[in-house]
Amino acid sequence: MKKKWFYQMGLTAVVLSMVLAACGNNEEPASTTSGGNSGAASGDTIKVGVLHSLSGTMAISEVSVRDAEIMAIEEINAAGGVLGKKLVAVEEDGASDWPTFAEKARKLISEDKVATVFGGWTSSSRKAMKPVFEELNGLLWYPVQYEGLESSPNIFYTGATTNQQIVPAVDWLLENRGKKFYLLGSDYVFPRTANLIIKEQLKAKGGELAGEEYTPLGHTDYSTIISKIKAAKPDVVFNTLNGDSNVAFFKQLKDAGITVQDMTTLSVSVAEEEIRGIGVDVLQGHLAAWNYYQTTDTPANKSFVANYKKKYGENRVTADPIEAGYTAVYLWKAAVEKAGSTDVDKVKEAAKGLEWDAPEGKVKIDGETQHIYKTVRIGEVQADGQFKELWNSGEAVKPDPYLKGYDWAASIKPTE
Amino acid sequence: MLTLKKLTPARIWLLIGYAAAAAALFSAPMFLSDFRLNLLAKFLAFAIVALGLDLIWGFTGILSLGHGIFFGLGAYAMAMYLKLEAGGGKLPDFMGWSGLNQLPWFWKPFENFGFAVLMGILIPAVLALFLGFFTFRNRIRGVYFTILTQALVIITTTLLVGQQAYTGGTNGVTGYSKILGQSIASSDTKRMLYWITAAVLIAVFILCRYIVKSRFGKVLRAIRDGENRVRFIGYNPAVYQMVIFTISAALAGIAGMLFVLHVGIISPSMMGIVPSIEMVLWVAIGGRGTLIGAALGAVLMNWAKSEFSTTYPEGWTYFLGAVFIVVVVFLPNGLMGLASKFKLGKGKRRSEPEHDRVEYPAV
Numbered sequence: 158m159k160k161k162w163f164y165q166m167g168l169t170a171v172v173l174s175m176v177l178a179a180c181g182n183n184e185e186p187a188s189t190t191s192g193g194n195s196g197a198a199s200g201d202t203i204k205v206g207v208l209h210s211l212s213g214t215m216a217i218s219e220v221s222v223r224d225a226e227i228m229a230i231e232e233i234n235a236a237g238g239v240l241g242k243k244l245v246a247v248e249e250d251g252a253s254d255w256p257t258f259a260e261k262a263r264k265l266i267s268e269d270k271v272a273t274v275f276g277g278w279t280s281s282s283r284k285a286m287k288p289v290f291e292e293l294n295g296l297l298w299y300p301v302q303y304e305g306l307e308s309s310p311n312i313f314y315t316g317a318t319t320n321q322q323i324v325p326a327v328d329w330l331l332e333n334r335g336k337k338f339y340l341l342g343s344d345y346v347f348p349r350t351a352n353l354i355i356k357e358q359l360k361a362k363g364g365e366l367a368g369e370e371y372t373p374l375g376h377t378d379y380s381t382i383i384s385k386i387k388a389a390k391p392d393v394v395f396n397t398l399n400g401d402s403n404v405a406f407f408k409q410l411k412d413a414g415i416t417v418q419d420m421t422t423l424s425v426s427v428a429e430e431e432i433r434g435i436g437v438d439v440l441q442g443h444l445a446a447w448n449y450y451q452t453t454d455t456p457a458n459k460s461f462v463a464n465y466k467k468k469y470g471e472n473r474v475t476a477d478p479i480e481a482g483y484t485a486v487y488l489w490k491a492a493v494e495k496a497g498s499t500d501v502d503k504v505k506e507a508a509k510g511l512e513w514d515a516p517e518g519k520v521k522i523d524g525e526t527q528h529i530y531k532t533v534r535i536g537e538v539q540a541d542g543q544f545k546e547l548w549n550s551g552e553a554v555k556p557d558p559y560l561k562g563y564d565w566a567a568s569i570k571p572t573e
Numbered sequence: 574m575l576t577l578k579k580l581t582p583a584r585i586w587l588l589i590g591y592a593a594a595a596a597a598l599f600s601a602p603m604f605l606s607d608f609r610l611n612l613l614a615k616f617l618a619f620a621i622v623a624l625g626l627d628l629i630w631g632f633t634g635i636l637s638l639g640h641g642i643f644f645g646l647g648a649y650a651m652a653m654y655l656k657l658e659a660g661g662g663k664l665p666d667f668m669g670w671s672g673l674n675q676l677p678w679f680w681k682p683f684e685n686f687g688f689a690v691l692m693g694i695l696i697p698a699v700l701a702l703f704l705g706f707f708t709f710r711n712r713i714r715g716v717y718f719t720i721l722t723q724a725l726v727i728i729t730t731t732l733l734v735g736q737q738a739y740t741g742g743t744n745g746v747t748g749y750s751k752i753l754g755q756s757i758a759s760s761d762t763k764r765m766l767y768w769i770t771a772a773v774l775i776a777v778f779i780l781c782r783y784i785v786k787s788r789f790g791k792v793l794r795a796i797r798d799g800e801n802r803v804r805f806i807g808y809n810p811a812v813y814q815m816v817i818f819t820i821s822a823a824l825a826g827i828a829g830m831l832f833v834l835h836v837g838i839i840s841p842s843m844m845g846i847v848p849s850i851e852m853v854l855w856v857a858i859g860g861r862g863t864l865i866g867a868a869l870g871a872v873l874m875n876w877a878k879s880e881f882s883t884t885y886p887e888g889w890t891y892f893l894g895a896v897f898i899v900v901v902v903f904l905p906n907g908l909m910g911l912a913s914k915f916k917l918g919k920g921k922r923r924s925e926p927e928h929d930r931v932e933y934p935a936v
Contacts, residue, residue, distance in 0.1 A: 260612070281840060346743055
């Protein structure tokens with residue numbers, strides 16, 4: 158008899174969960190909604206997709222970008238919307254899984270008929286979504302610095318490409334910190350491609366390669382690599398490690414007695430958020446290259462940081478990808494208003510040459526590559542977990558994802 | 574219900590049920606939007622892996638937590654063909670940015686569709702045969718075998734991630750445009766691919782049914798229930814285990830190929846430890862030891878995953894986890910166990926032996 162009760166409970170639970178799934182489909186809260194059949198710009202609302210990893214390993218990074226995008230959407234709605242219509246965010250979870258990103262992108266475009274999608278973080282997720290956006294002629298705003306060598310007609314890239322982050326950082330290091338480089342990265346596409354470019358650049362500019370190491374994502378034992386680094390005595394460690402590995406690497410670097418006086422470490426994936434996670438005590442004095450810091454001194458940034466903290470809590474920080482996500486929403490809005498329509502082709506046409514005063518300074522959309530002009534900034538980690546800017550490029554640098562303007566990069570041109 | 578019986582009314586009803594299910598599968602394109610059809614096609618591909626897994630786990634008692642590998646290898650074989658077809662003679666993009674200037678020799682034959690399909694079945698099958706040869710013959714089984722399959726997963730995914738120039742690294746292989754000269758994005762091609770997937774699923778289902786009902790299938794169940802007894806009778810269980818493990822891997826390879834056609838990307842994340850375990854969960858939830866349960870489990874669980882994540886983008890993992898726990902705790906024989914409970918409650922006595930129910934922990 159006890160068994161029977163078991164089965165009945167089981168059945169009830171299964172039925173209940175199915176009902177739950179079905180119910181959820183019908184309720185449509187004001188700010189976020191799922192399902193529904195109305196077109197992107199029908200009625201008095203415009204649907205926009207927000208597609209980030211809300212679960213899985215990437216959630217810790219992507220949720221903050223999502224927050225910034227939602228904040229921008231709410232700000233725009235509070236100021237009257239776009240073309241007199243309110244924006245409605247349709248959220249989906251990419252779940253840190255690339256095929257899921259492709260599936261959800263397809264759903265947002267063909268089922269929800271969103272006008273545009275803001276989303277992605279990893280290059281892998283972007284590569285997975287790219288064919289979907291191209292097939293269905295959708296529009297994606299991708300907010301993270303990446304390895305370049307790409308330019309899709311259906312994607313706007315609001316993060317830096319290599320000539321707006323890595324290439325100028327290497328130039329600056331060669332000039333100010335020394336010629337001998339040690340390359341350390343996580344084993345995936347961004348570090349490998351970035352290092353390929355750095356190696357060509359070092360060859361052309363008289364730099365010297367002291368070593369090159371890759372560790373799996375999530376790797377935490379750096380003792381072997383640190384002793385190799387000690388033996389190689391580089392002037393600079395160029396760090397493209399991602400996520401948790403940074404915690405282990407910087408802690409063990411400090412434990413090994415290597416200080417910022419011995420060698421410079423420049424990271425391209427460590428921003429304010431990561432500093433909070435890693436701990437400022439081990440990071441103080443190390444360098445990073447980005448286009449935006451929370452401390453960047455522009456009028457737009459003051460209100461951006463204040464609003465972000467007000468909405469999500471005083472202990473939250475802003476960082477480069479967060480700012481790029483926020484900027485993406487406003488750039489799209491400006492393009493739609495210029496075009497007078499949410500039609501993808503018209504928006505793309507209108508976006509050419511568009512300028513906006515972003516928190517990082519003035520940005521401009523490059524019509525040819527659909528990347529944006531960005532100012533390069535090298536910063537040093539301070540005791541309060543914020544960056545002090547040591548150098549900036551003075552003006553916004555024109556994006557050059559294929560490094561066409563650099564002779565030494567001739568051999569890494571893609572075949573596409 | 575899967576044991577051999579004479580043609581009773583219940584059996585006729587069963588056949589009608591199968592016919593109705595097949596008809597529903599084939600007419601789905603008329604009712605579903607392109608997006609929903611695409612999802613269903615993906616679920617059907619997953620159902621094929623689940624059937625293969627059920628053969629070894631439900632019927633032979635071998636738990637493999639490495640079927641993601643076989644699935645992935647099949648998927649990569651198809652992906653290599655699609656990538657070359659899309660490039661139209663040019664080097665795949667990721668080779669360019671990884672510093673390769675020439676197509677590696679082992680990529681060349683994948684320009685041929687037939688070769689790719691053959692490899693998508695053969696590579697997983699041969700790998701499984703190889704693994705099976707060294708394990709089953711040496712009587713490595715139970716937990717030890719399961720751990721070995723997990724090790725295989727780690728080795729293979731690490732290799733694929735590390736060899737970015739040859740495999741596309743963590744990004745995997747994506748960006749297809751054509752198959753056999755046809756645009757892969759057109760509705761017609763998609764519908765055709767759906768029908769092919771449905772047909773393959775039905776064919777695989779019939780094949781699996783044939784296997785489990787045959788003498789061979791009886792030996793498999795005997796191995797599951799008492800491997801030593803089977804050996805003492807004079808059978809060599811290792812041969813049977815090797816054969817069924819190989820078939821199971823080949824089915825996973827076929828599923829992988831179909832998956833790539835519908836989803837448009839394969840990456841190492843799709844063949845890692847988590848997806849490999851997920852595949853086993855589909856079978857467990859549907860009901861291991863029943864073919865229809867495995868297939869239904871795969872479709873329903875993936876449908877639930879898709880629905881939950883759309884409805885509750887922030888909390889869906891909790892719902893899915895709750896469903897897993899509920900099924901494992903309250904329905905040890907999965908949804909099919911539930912169904913057969915209700916059927917049995919009406920007429921037959923509870924104590925009647927159920928041939929397909931697994932009464933012991935499989936590991």
